[in-house]
Amino acid sequence: MRKTLLESLTHGSLTEPAPASDGSALAELAAKVDRAAQARLGRSLAIREVDAGSCNGCELEIHALSNAFYDIERFGLRFVASPRHADVLLVTGPVTKNMQEALERTYNATPDPKWVVAVGACAVDGGIFRDSYACVGGVSETVPVDLHIRGCPPSPTDLLKGLLALLEHVGGKR
Amino acid sequence: MGILDSIPHVKAVSSHRPWPRAVVTEAGWQVAIDRLVEGGLTLLGFWGEPSAVHMAMLDAGSAAIAVVTYECTAGTFPSVANRHPPALRLERTIHDLFGLVPTAAHDLRPWLDHDAWGQSYPLSARNASRDVRPYQFLPAEGEALHQVAVGPVHAGIIEPGHFRFTANGEHVVRLEQRLGYTHKGIESLMQGASLEAAAKLAGRASGDSAVAYVFAFACAVEAALQIEAPRRASLLRALMAELERLANHLGDIGAICNDASFALMHAQTGVLRERCLRAADVAFGHRLMMDVIVPGGVRRDIAPDGVSALRALLAELRKVFPRLIELYDNTASLQDRTVTTGIVKAEYARQFGAGGFVGRGSGRDFDARRALAYMPYDALSFEVPVLQAGDVNARVWIRIREVEQSVSLIEQILDRLGPGELETALPARSGGGACEGMALTEAFRGDVLVWLRLDGELRVDRCHLRDASWFQWPLLETAIDGNIIADFPLCNKSFNCSYSGVDL
Numbered sequence: 001m002r003k004t005l006l007e008s009l010t011h012g013s014l015t016e017p018a019p020a021s022d023g024s025a026l027a028e029l030a031a032k033v034d035r036a037a038q039a040r041l042g043r044s045l046a047i048r049e050v051d052a053g054s055c056n057g058c059e060l061e062i063h064a065l066s067n068a069f070y071d072i073e074r075f076g077l078r079f080v081a082s083p084r085h086a087d088v089l090l091v092t093g094p095v096t097k098n099m100q101e102a103l104e105r106t107y108n109a110t111p112d113p114k115w116v117v118a119v120g121a122c123a124v125d126g127g128i129f130r131d132s133y134a135c136v137g138g139v140s141e142t143v144p145v146d147l148h149i150r151g152c153p154p155s156p157t158d159l160l161k162g163l164l165a166l167l168e169h170v171g172g173k174r
Numbered sequence: 175m176g177i178l179d180s181i182p183h184v185k186a187v188s189s190h191r192p193w194p195r196a197v198v199t200e201a202g203w204q205v206a207i208d209r210l211v212e213g214g215l216t217l218l219g220f221w222g223e224p225s226a227v228h229m230a231m232l233d234a235g236s237a238a239i240a241v242v243t244y245e246c247t248a249g250t251f252p253s254v255a256n257r258h259p260p261a262l263r264l265e266r267t268i269h270d271l272f273g274l275v276p277t278a279a280h281d282l283r284p285w286l287d288h289d290a291w292g293q294s295y296p297l298s299a300r301n302a303s304r305d306v307r308p309y310q311f312l313p314a315e316g317e318a319l320h321q322v323a324v325g326p327v328h329a330g331i332i333e334p335g336h337f338r339f340t341a342n343g344e345h346v347v348r349l350e351q352r353l354g355y356t357h358k359g360i361e362s363l364m365q366g367a368s369l370e371a372a373a374k375l376a377g378r379a380s381g382d383s384a385v386a387y388v389f390a391f392a393c394a395v396e397a398a399l400q401i402e403a404p405r406r407a408s409l410l411r412a413l414m415a416e417l418e419r420l421a422n423h424l425g426d427i428g429a430i431c432n433d434a435s436f437a438l439m440h441a442q443t444g445v446l447r448e449r450c451l452r453a454a455d456v457a458f459g460h461r462l463m464m465d466v467i468v469p470g471g472v473r474r475d476i477a478p479d480g481v482s483a484l485r486a487l488l489a490e491l492r493k494v495f496p497r498l499i500e501l502y503d504n505t506a507s508l509q510d511r512t513v514t515t516g517i518v519k520a521e522y523a524r525q526f527g528a529g530g531f532v533g534r535g536s537g538r539d540f541d542a543r544r545a546l547a548y549m550p551y552d553a554l555s556f557e558v559p560v561l562q563a564g565d566v567n568a569r570v571w572i573r574i575r576e577v578e579q580s581v582s583l584i585e586q587i588l589d590r591l592g593p594g595e596l597e598t599a600l601p602a603r604s605g606g607g608a609c610e611g612m613a614l615t616e617a618f619r620g621d622v623l624v625w626l627r628l629d630g631e632l633r634v635d636r637c638h639l640r641d642a643s644w645f646q647w648p649l650l651e652t653a654i655d656g657n658i659i660a661d662f663p664l665c666n667k668s669f670n671c672s673y674s675g676v677d678l
Contacts, residue, residue, distance in 0.1 A: 001501055004442065014445060049331040053356040055674045057381025057462055062331050063425070064451070067444035081329035097290040098355045098677075099334055102326045128374055132359035133296045153381065155461060 014068040025165035044076035048086035053096030057153040058120040064156040083109040094122040094129040095136040107143040118145045121152040177240035190610040191397045195241035203244045210258045216527035219623045221638040222268035224299040237545040253279040260526040273298040286354040314340035314348040326355045333673035344658040356677040364637040372634045380675030385418040386617030388467045390624040395469035398611030406594030407471035408549040414463045416580040421450040422618040423573040433663045434511035456483040471597035512567040516653040516665035529620025529642040535568035542616040566668040641675030
């Protein structure tokens with residue numbers, strides 16, 4: 001174990017420079033997020049991920065945000081276990097009818113001010129599952145959405161761009 | 175001797191390939207169940223249609239496979255689950271979707287149906303409505319028992335499911351799972367879909383097994399149409415399948431250690447997993463390699479710099495991975511958590527036909543790549559690791575050994591990847607009307623089964639996807655028995671069952 005630890009000290013960091021925040025995401029946020037709420041959180045956001053019926057592809061890429069290459073925590077973004085600790089809900093999936101109530105309750109359990117980020121093609125409008133008897137469709141049909149990050153699944157870099165835009169916006173560039 | 179020789183049947187269905195399918199009477203259906211109960215045959219799949227039910231069965235000794243069909247003329251069929259428990263959740267699903275009633279069933283509680291769809295029996299031809307009552311969990315009785323209810327939104331970045339623990343102090347007396355939260359209605363969306371749309375759906379039944387699913391889907395279509403993918407395409411398919419296995423196993427090994435609070439391993443395997451996905455992106459233009467495999471072959475060739483990216487990945491794995499194995503093996507505090515934790519009895523692994531690391535960690539020596547030797551695995555050499563202990567540690571070691579095998583397989587494939595065609599053209603329509611195909615592939619977590627019927631215009635008439643997790647989730651309930659609640663995340667991670675893959 002010591003060898004592995006020592007090597008990681010001497011080998012230099014794998015972590016890559018931050019991508020530029022997504023311009024279109026900033027534009028979407030500017031139209032939606034309440035300025036008054038922005039000042040309260042500083043440059044730190046706690047994220048609760050909610051799978052509302054995804055195929056788990058989006059979850060894999062959200063997981064990847066925590067690896068050494070993306071190291072999401074360096075930006076003050078961290079994943080928390082409870083919606084009661086969260087500022088942001090990261091929601092994936094075409095919102096299955098079986099998950100709709102759980103999503104609503106999770107949203108209601110999250111304290112204000114809060115933001116909802118819909119992740120992946122399904123979360124935008126239900127994607128390829130939109131015509132099913134078992135799906136509601138886009139996340140915005142169930143809870144208000146502040147930002148969409150598209151892709152099937154979005155790459156970790158796309159996710160990071162969107163989340164950094166949110167962070168910049170919430171931080172209010174004071 | 176074929177499986178059907180010993181099961182009385184009315185007629186064989188000639189358009190079903192590559193394995194036989196036969197319509198049986200009630201007597202034949204019961205004989206088939208007898209064979210499952212005795213252990214001579216293993217249940218591979220159990221699915222419905224508006225007025226029939228099908229069971230796929232495997233003879234483990236000869237690797238023969240057959241499908242028996244019972245026609246539910248009265249809307250009922252003899253329950254399989256009341257005699258053979260591995261069929262239970264599948265049987266409840268058949269009832270939920272089609273409204274067919276298993277006679278003499280002990281447990282007909284809804285499984286996928288949470289009374290939220292606004293309709294009952296969505297795939298049935300009839301418009302019946304169901305009397306839905308609040309879901310009753312199975313009772314656990316005794317002094318000083320308490321319940322812990324977890325989910326569907328539970329800690330971590332994880333799919334939704336509900337776990338109901340009954341505990342005595344810290345020890346779990348009973349765990350009951352309640353799934354179905356991610357039910358997207360995939361099988362209904364499949365009906366009438368073009369092959370292209372259906373392949374996309376199949377690739378999103380369980381995103382972590384995107385390659386394995388669409389691989390199986392493509393093979394089933396090809397079996398139905400009696401065509402074969404070109405050799406180069408089949409090598410590329412296996413290349414992607416092994417890359418997917420590598421990435422998932424690396425992620426799992428780290429995540430299991432992380433659930434035992436050993437974050438170093440998680441960080442190290444996380445780096446290797448990311449390198450796999452990046453190599454996949456370079457080679458096939460998508461990190462999870464979605465939508466590359468299509469019926470008939472592959473949609474695109476490996477990128478010109480893909481081979482060197484993959485060779486670099488293999489070199490990195492060869493350098494780093496042995497050290498991580500050593501790290502796992504020499505960390506006593508980690509072994510303390512994984513050894514003898516969450517034991518799956520060999521007897522259950524056999525009875526349930528559990529695939530993947532769950533089965534192979536408990537002595538069930540089955541791997542679809544070897545047993546069925548589908549292309550191109552018939553021409554590649556690899557070993558199938560099997561262990562007997564059945565604990566979390568065994569499931570970690572199976573993954574470790576399979577990482578090594580996948581590295582060797584990718585190398586063999588790269589060495590053999592000569593020039594050649596990428597796609598066999600599909601006929602515009604099938605020769606004699608409807609045709610049926612079935613295929614199994616070995617996903618990282620076990621065998622995936624795809625069964626389908628195409629109409630004359632090559633649209634999907636009916637398609638059933640069966641994830642390996644159907645026969646693994648119930649064993650997690652037995653594995654946690656007598657363990658402490660705090661070890662549940664560790665046990666759960668060592669199974670890493672798919673929610674989406676079984677909820678469909």
